[in-house]
Amino acid sequence: MIKIDIQKELIGSNGTMKLDVDFRIKSGDFVALTGLSGSGKTTLLRILAGLEQSDSFISVEGECWQDNKKFLPPQKREIGFVFQDYALFSNMNVLENLLFVKNDLKLANHLLEITELSKLAKRSVNSLSGGQKQRVSLCRALMNKPKLLLMDEPLSALDPSMRTKLQDEILILHREFKTTTIMVSHDPSEIYRLSNRVLVLENGKLIKDGTAKKVLLKTSGSAKFSFEGELLDIIKVDVIYIAIIAIGQQLVEVVLSEDETKELQIGSKIRVSTKAFSPTISI
The missing domain is CATH 2.40.50.100 (RNA polymerase II/Efflux pump adaptor protein, barrel-sandwich hybrid domain)
Structure with a gap:
C-alpha cells in the first residue's frame, strides 16, 4: 500500500494554485494520472520521486519516505522514473545504461529480450530511434526492481503504431514485475489499455477516481x-x-x-x- 498526502503551492499561467491531493494506491496497481496541462500532474510525480520539496506525507509499503520530520532523497526511494526525453547516458551503449543502475547482467539481458533490444545491446544510444530509446529508458527504470515506477507521458513523442507496440511491452513488463505504477497520460486508448485505475487532476485537486471506463466513457448503453x-x-x-x-x-x-x-x-x-x-x- 502506498499512502500519498501532498500539499504544495504552485505558480501557473493563471496565478497561484495549491496542489492538494490525498489518496491510496494498492501494491501492484497501474494508475493513470490525467487532466489538463498545468493541473499539477508532473509536479506530483516529481514530489513522489523526491525531486521537489513539499509539505507531504508519503509512505510506501510501510516505509515513510517523507513527513514533517523526514525527507528521503531520490536515490533512497526505490523508484524508477521514465521521462519524456529518455534521459539516457549518451556516452554509454544500451547495456551499459542498464548496468549503470545495477550490475545485474542476467536481469539486464532479460529486460532487453522482453523489449526486443537484445541485438542492440552494444549499440550507442545515440544511434537508436525514439521508440528504441524509450524502451531502453523503461528497462533502465526497472533494473533496480523499484517499489514505485513513475512515467511522465513516456510515449507522447512516438507515432501511433510505435505507441501501441510499446504499450504491449509495458503491459508485459508490468504483469511480470508487478511494479506499482503511476503514469501521466492524455491518451484515452493508452489509459484504457494499461491502467486499472484512473485519477483525474484539475487545478491541483483530484476530481475523479475510478476505472477508465467509469471515468472516461462519455456515454452509456445504446442511446448515443x-x-x-x-x-x-x-x-x-x-x-x-x-x-x-x-x-x-x-x-x-x-x-x-x-x-x-x-x-x-x-x-x-x-x-x-x-x-x-x-x-x-x-x-
Whole structure:
C-alpha cells in the first residue's frame, strides 16, 4: 500500500494554485494520472520521486519516505522514473545504461529480450530511434526492481503504431514485475489499455477516481455516442456547411445548418454526437 498526502503551492499561467491531493494506491496497481496541462500532474510525480520539496506525507509499503520530520532523497526511494526525453547516458551503449543502475547482467539481458533490444545491446544510444530509446529508458527504470515506477507521458513523442507496440511491452513488463505504477497520460486508448485505475487532476485537486471506463466513457448503453474534438474550419459548399473537426489523430467532416454555424468558433473544443447508435466498424 502506498499512502500519498501532498500539499504544495504552485505558480501557473493563471496565478497561484495549491496542489492538494490525498489518496491510496494498492501494491501492484497501474494508475493513470490525467487532466489538463498545468493541473499539477508532473509536479506530483516529481514530489513522489523526491525531486521537489513539499509539505507531504508519503509512505510506501510501510516505509515513510517523507513527513514533517523526514525527507528521503531520490536515490533512497526505490523508484524508477521514465521521462519524456529518455534521459539516457549518451556516452554509454544500451547495456551499459542498464548496468549503470545495477550490475545485474542476467536481469539486464532479460529486460532487453522482453523489449526486443537484445541485438542492440552494444549499440550507442545515440544511434537508436525514439521508440528504441524509450524502451531502453523503461528497462533502465526497472533494473533496480523499484517499489514505485513513475512515467511522465513516456510515449507522447512516438507515432501511433510505435505507441501501441510499446504499450504491449509495458503491459508485459508490468504483469511480470508487478511494479506499482503511476503514469501521466492524455491518451484515452493508452489509459484504457494499461491502467486499472484512473485519477483525474484539475487545478491541483483530484476530481475523479475510478476505472477508465467509469471515468472516461462519455456515454452509456445504446442511446448515443460522442467524441470530443477541435473545430478546425467551416466550409460552405453550395447551400450546406461542412465542419472540419480533428478527433484524435483523424479529421472528420460534419454537415451543419447555417444556424448551427453561428454558434461555433474556429479553434474551439466541441463534441460530435449522434442519437442513432448504429455505427459501422471496418478495418
